[in-house]
Amino acid sequence: MTAESAESESAEPVGGTEPAEAAESAERAEHSKSAESAERAEPTEPASPSKVVHGPRRPGIPALEARGLVKHFPMHSGIGRGQVVHAVEDISMVLPAGTVTAVVGESGSGKSTLARLLTGLIKPTGGQVLLDGEPVGTGARARRKYTSSVHLVLQDPFSSLNSVHTVRYHLERPLKLHTKLGRAERAERMRQLLERVSLTPAQDYLDKYPHELSGGQRQRVAIARGLAVGPRVLLADEPVSMLDVSIRLGVLNLLDDLRSGENLATMYVTHDIASARYLADCIVVMYAGQVVESGPATQITDNPAHPYTQLLLSAAPDPARAETPVLRGRGAPPSLVNPPAGCRFHPRCPFAMKVCAVRSPEPRPVGEDHVSACWLHASELDDDQREPLSATATGPAIGTATAATVAAQAESADGATDAN
């Protein structure tokens, strides 16, 4: 039902603003109807997860695997009551041991929701999570085993540590909960942990309170806590975005060392594509709850295939760039209550074609281990489907069409003024 209402809402404003194209928009609506029946089952049906699995390719069983993860948050109050927020849609990815996978996207792209789904802190609407190839159970025992293997490092070290407890408390608690170590062994283990995150001598830090530490030191304590019970998967949700420039690199290098030293499978969630390139083996680009592109890190940044990745790269600060950057697309991400029909990026996409507004593109291989979900890579389209959207509706009209579909807060003026 939701998909249907999104369909009609997004199709109408285009026709409304361009009366001359009314016939075409009717035709498009028909297209969408026929395409819809085929698609309706796809996004919400966990039984048929998409065939493409994102993440680094390594032989053997990955440490953590997500199969067709879907998360829809129901809205309990306010204007959208009874509707759902489509936060994560059908994502399959693997996190093999000894690799770093970066998940990149704007705020609201669902990247943090994905990380929380993988920790088990929130329950997926559909799909499943597999640890070492085994589905994660729901009982208390299975849950405890899972939490000792998968750990989360949060963005803000100022609020993720409890300010009334010392570093010792933060590190000792997971050891007490998950291990049978004695007091002396715990003390030894804590010392090792602090040394591993370069907080030496450990004695100086054990009895400090979070407010006595700098931001970088706090984030190191948070990482040490994450490593306390020897997890095999570390989920780092924007671990450096709150830190000062000179400290960021230290934390990134620490994650790099843990990859090789501890053979950790790391997921690094970030909005900074340059740091993702620096650290990660594989970059997964998310937009509006879906993966739009994934592949080896340098390949993604050097040869981005999806227009959204190109937009992110064109917006990223780059001092080595000689010419003035040309922003490839504008505006803000769509509301995830009524996401745009077809490709969710099409209202912002400078290359949008007719087919993009109607049918959602499947991920296709565009290189070695490199997939991109974009109709531009499809060869089976006919000329009518390839017709650019911007030819039927010029710049400002696209802007207003977008504005109609996104929530009230969206930056409605962008498209209109930028075209002036």
Next chain:
Amino acid sequence: MADPVLEVRGLCVDYGLGAEAVRAVTDADLVLRRGEVLGIAGESGSGKSTLAYALTRLLRAPGVITGGDVVFHSRSAETGEVTEVDLLAADGHQLRRYRWSEIAVVFQSAMHALNPVARVENQLTDVLRVHRPEMSAEQRRARAVEMLRMVGINADRLRSYPHELSGGMRQRVMIAMALILQPQIVIMDEPTTALDVVTQREILEELMALRDKLGFAVIFITHDLSLLIELADSIAIMYAGRIVERARAAELFHAPRHPYSLGLLSSFPSLHGERVRMEGIPGSPPSLAAMPDGCKFHPRCPYAMDRCRTQEPPLTRLTDDGGVGGEGGDRVTACWLHDGRQDPPEPLGRAFPLLASPPAPRPGDLSRSTS
């Protein structure tokens, strides 16, 4: 070169009084030229925001300005006549005349800077009501609409409250508010730090277009040096309350002279080329209460010499030392490596313009190869 619009000489700012006082800004010298974007970069706690608030006299207790001059060369829009105003000596009445109408500020957190219970319209026209009492209500409204349109917001947003706007729009409203009286200087304190990269780029593009149109000068404060190099005309790097290097943006990027500038540059991973392990800057900035002797950067500096531990290097002009290009003329740095007694290490002695063709290699001396 354009005329200066703001000159800062030897500005010192303390926090606290008497024996408890710590010095947050020491002997800051800056020249902002008409229509120029001057970037100030540094880690948190380097005094960059304190400097900006001091020169607008917005500094709150316990901050005290303890020395120096801030001269504002005000050019009248009608006559083109330039009058010199000593901002540090100005009384409340004078400050009222220049604040916002000639020198405006865009603060970091637009959510906190905007009044949450007032509509955008009231907040914009309020400025006009105070500074342009001769304007009628319709004129004020028309001006507010014009400003919003200029920053890319529809007029129907006038009736909105700040919480109804997205982060990018709030920041745009702040920029509109700063420009509504056509100031000569706009000071921006981390204006886009809280925004997504795409929104950040859009706002900066709009800002630069407005600068070209209206001709105001910008002081842009940020910790994101990679952004600043793209944006600014000239850049001042601050460390521990001191300006340690001042250069044109391209010169700073391709040929930094101070080890701290080099360290900052190698703290930002590149989007191009080989992936190399970068080490950034070891350690953390000193506390204001316990400054090291000599050069304040020496405990973290890979090139520190004996002299650096005892004597503080003055900010000196780089013109005639061998190897260092004399074409800048405007370049200053505070580092003993450039006193002419020794050749500076290779990464700090690169000539500019580079002989090699772009893309230029990242300053990679602190790096070693990895995976």
